[in-house]
Amino acid sequence: MATLAAEETAVPTTVDPSEEIAASTAGHYPVSLVIEDQPCLVVGGGPVAASKVRGLRIAGARVTVVAPSVVPVIERLAVQEPAVVVHRRTYRSGETAGYRLVITATGVADIDAAVARDATSRGIWVNSADDPANCSFILPSVHRDGRVTVAVSTGGASPALASWIRRRLARCCGQDMGALAELLGQARKRVQASGRPTNSVDWQGLLDGCLPGLVNVGRLEEARRLVELLVP
Numbered sequence: 659m660a661t662l663a664a665e666e667t668a669v670p671t672t673v674d675p676s677e678e679i680a681a682s683t684a685g686h687y688p689v690s691l692v693i694e695d696q697p698c699l700v701v702g703g704g705p706v707a708a709s710k711v712r713g714l715r716i717a718g719a720r721v722t723v724v725a726p727s728v729v730p731v732i733e734r735l736a737v738q739e740p741a742v743v744v745h746r747r748t749y750r751s752g753e754t755a756g757y758r759l760v761i762t763a764t765g766v767a768d769i770d771a772a773v774a775r776d777a778t779s780r781g782i783w784v785n786s787a788d789d790p791a792n793c794s795f796i797l798p799s800v801h802r803d804g805r806v807t808v809a810v811s812t813g814g815a816s817p818a819l820a821s822w823i824r825r826r827l828a829r830c831c832g833q834d835m836g837a838l839a840e841l842l843g844q845a846r847k848r849v850q851a852s853g854r855p856t857n858s859v860d861w862q863g864l865l866d867g868c869l870p871g872l873v874n875v876g877r878l879e880e881a882r883r884l885v886e887l888l889v890p
């Protein structure tokens with residue numbers, strides 16, 4: 659397996675921050691929100707809203723959906739999951755209050771804009787689907803495998819490109835990044851429990867070896883033994 663070039667692994671202490679900032683035109687700050695149990699509002703109940711509800715639930719959020727009609731997948735979630743509540747009616751002005759995060763996907767420009775204004779005036783983060791002018795955050799294209807998340811944004815330039823890159827990265831990572839993360843997570847806990855700093859282990863060296871390949875072909879037990887040997 660090819661090893662990484664030094665510049666890919668180095669801590670970027672030598673990069674001049676002003677040069678890096680000047681070279682970037684993204685204008686967005688990527689984060690992974692801790693949203694478990696947090697109240698979130700989705701306005702709209704079509705297929706696009708459904709995909710947002712699904713994403714929020716995967717992250718463990720409590721989701722309220724407001725829409726006069728909802729697609730069957732949202733109906734099912736509301737029946738199966740106490741964390742999903744549906745109000746079958748139109749959006750009421752001001753009802754973003756009390757939510758941590760809001761997504762609007764009605765496709766009705768005036769409604770989406772009103773929801774965005776309501777949320778923004780209260781300092782609540784809001785995404786309006788396909789409507790960057792009414793977004794205080796935009797959504798990336800996401801691939802998940804267990805606790806590994808690959809999120810791709812083009813800064814709004816080309817969602818189709820984001821989706822294409824996401825599919826390529828998913829193929830390139832293979833199917834077992836989640837299992838690999840679990841193995842390394844356990845090893846890291848052992849290191850922490852023993853009082854050693856986590857940077858005392860050459861994690862990159864370990865990953866440049868045969869470990870990912872073993873996991874990738876399903877030889878998990880051998881992978882586990884290898885990690886236990888190298889990171890006791």
Ligand SMILES: C[C@@]1(CC(=O)O)C2=NC(=C\c3[nH]c(c(CCC(=O)O)c3CC(=O)O)Cc3[nH]c(c(CC(=O)O)c3CCC(=O)O)/C=C3\N/C(=C\2)[C@@H](CCC(=O)O)[C@]3(C)CC(=O)O)/[C@H]1CCC(=O)O
Pocket residue numbers: 709785786787788789790793795796797798799800810811812813814815816817818819820821824
């Ligand atoms: C990633 C993804 C996440 C998601 O929405 O869940 C997402 N769009 C997805 C798909 C997609 N959306 C569109 C197409 C058609 C092809 C194309 O236009 O490229 C495709 C491709 C497809 O369907 O395959 C149309 C479109 N999208 C926006 C506009 C308005 C504009 O650009 O002004 C228009 C034109 C509407 C029109 O006028 O017709 C705007 C946004 N769409 C974003 C995210 C944000 C920027 C993301 C970034 O930084 O790249 C941003 C800015 C706001 C937001 O919605 O958060 C999801 C990938 C799902 C996946 O993973 O497969």
Ligand SMILES: NC(=O)c1ccc[n+]([C@@H]2O[C@H](COP(=O)([O-])OP(=O)(O)OC[C@H]3O[C@@H](n4cnc5c(N)ncnc54)[C@H](O)[C@@H]3O)[C@@H](O)[C@H]2O)c1
Pocket residue numbers: 701702703704705706707724725726727728729747748749763764765766769787788
């Ligand atoms: N980002 C993406 O992936 C993506 C992809 C396609 C479309 N879109 C955008 O998302 C929008 C929604 O797409 P869709 O296919 O789900 O649309 P849709 O027309 O199927 O659903 C719209 C939903 O909004 C509800 N609604 C309408 N008025 C409302 C109001 N006043 N209050 C509350 N709910 C109301 C409707 O009852 C319905 O449930 C599209 O118009 C488009 O702009 C985004």
